[in-house]
Amino acid sequence: MDNVHFPHRHLLGIEGLSPEEISILLDRSESYVEQNRRADKTTRILHGRTVINLFFEESTRTRTSFELAAKRLGSDLINMAVATSSVKKGETLIDTAMTLNAMHPDVLVVRHPDSGAVQLLSEKVNCAVINGGDGSHEHPTQALLDALTIRRRLGRLSGLLVAICGDILHSRVARSNIHLLNTMGARVRLIAPKTLIPFEVERMGVEVFHDMAAGIKDCDIVMMLRLQQERMTGNFLPSIREYFHFFGLDYAKLANAKPDALIMHPGPMNRGVEIDTEVADDVGRSVIREQVEMGVAVRMAVLELLTDNLDRGRMSAPKAAAPAKNKPKKKRSRR
Numbered sequence: 001m002d003n004v005h006f007p008h009r010h011l012l013g014i015e016g017l018s019p020e021e022i023s024i025l026l027d028r029s030e031s032y033v034e035q036n037r038r039a040d041k042t043t044r045i046l047h048g049r050t051v052i053n054l055f056f057e058e059s060t061r062t063r064t065s066f067e068l069a070a071k072r073l074g075s076d077l078i079n080m081a082v083a084t085s086s087v088k089k090g091e092t093l094i095d096t097a098m099t100l101n102a103m104h105p106d107v108l109v110v111r112h113p114d115s116g117a118v119q120l121l122s123e124k125v126n127c128a129v130i131n132g133g134d135g136s137h138e139h140p141t142q143a144l145l146d147a148l149t150i151r152r153r154l155g156r157l158s159g160l161l162v163a164i165c166g167d168i169l170h171s172r173v174a175r176s177n178i179h180l181l182n183t184m185g186a187r188v189r190l191i192a193p194k195t196l197i198p199f200e201v202e203r204m205g206v207e208v209f210h211d212m213a214a215g216i217k218d219c220d221i222v223m224m225l226r227l228q229q230e231r232m233t234g235n236f237l238p239s240i241r242e243y244f245h246f247f248g249l250d251y252a253k254l255a256n257a258k259p260d261a262l263i264m265h266p267g268p269m270n271r272g273v274e275i276d277t278e279v280a281d282d283v284g285r286s287v288i289r290e291q292v293e294m295g296v297a298v299r300m301a302v303l304e305l306l307t308d309n310l311d312r313g314r315m316s317a318p319k320a321a322a323p324a325k326n327k328p329k330k331k332r333s334r335r
Contacts, residue, residue, distance in 0.1 A: 005024075009129075010131075013140050014143050014183070017179075050105045055082065062295075144298045164178070226268065
């Protein structure tokens with residue numbers, strides 16, 4: 001590896017990262033895209049290292065992507081299925097962290113239903129910690145893979161107009177993408193019903209629309225988000241049918257974006273809810289499958305850069321703001 005390094009011990013979020021630090025992660029990811037398309041995809045860069053996937057929520061894409069990334073780099077990989085266990089947060093989470101720390105892993109990849117839980121865990125271990133998604137706070141590797149997909153297709157991030165549409169209120173993907181896109185010089189629009197927009201979200205440097213046609217007008221990217229009904233405790237929508245009528249992406253609404261606008265979705269998709277099947281499968285404009293491919297490359301890069309820091313000793317404290325003070329998370333309890 002060259003002399004460029006990522007100067008943080010953990011990757012807990014995108015918020016607080018500089019444009020240069022984000023570029024380091026994206027540039028390193030580029031080198032793994034072609035490698036993953038070869039017959040022999042493996043290296044020995046992480047030979048002798050141990051990576052533990054610690055997922056307190058169910059996951060298919062993120063967990064599998066991290067598993068492939070770790071194995072292709074030559075590490076030992078342990079998947080801990082804790083989504084249905086009694087481990088939740090607080091002292092029990094701390095005990096779990098300290099127990100795992102005693103086993104001397106090199107990297108913990110953690111997903112947790114509570115915002116701030118991953119940061120809490122990171123403060124109790126000596127290894128690198130990667131946030132695989134915590135509550136509605138952040139999902140940093142998803143934002144990175146989205147950015148890599150966009151950059152490879154359009155050659156840049158700066159100056160682009162990106163619409164993020166759907167369940168913004170409950171979405172950690174939206175928050176990480178907002179931080180990344182703003183940092184890299186893109187303009188961000190949020191489109192959703194009023195009930196699915198966090199209070200004071202404009203403070204994050206975005207424009208808010210409640211009309212789909214107006215929101216995606218002249219956009220370069222249209223990023224759809226699924227309805228996270230598992231996180232909804234009240235009546236946020238009249239009906240799924242009405243939601244699709246006003247906020248589901250079909251060709252009629254897409255016509256308001258640029259003619260070559262790209263269609264994105266972090267998955268899993270709810271076809272016929274937030275996106276029409278034909279639009280989702282449009283091979284000329286949809287990059288949804290490409291996002292999945294970029295995810296493995298991004299996670300390989302993150303694993304390499306963080307473990308490289310274990311040897312270099314270049315492990316500064318992460319800059320991410322404390323998730324416990326995340327404004328959208330606090331405001332949601334007032335609805």
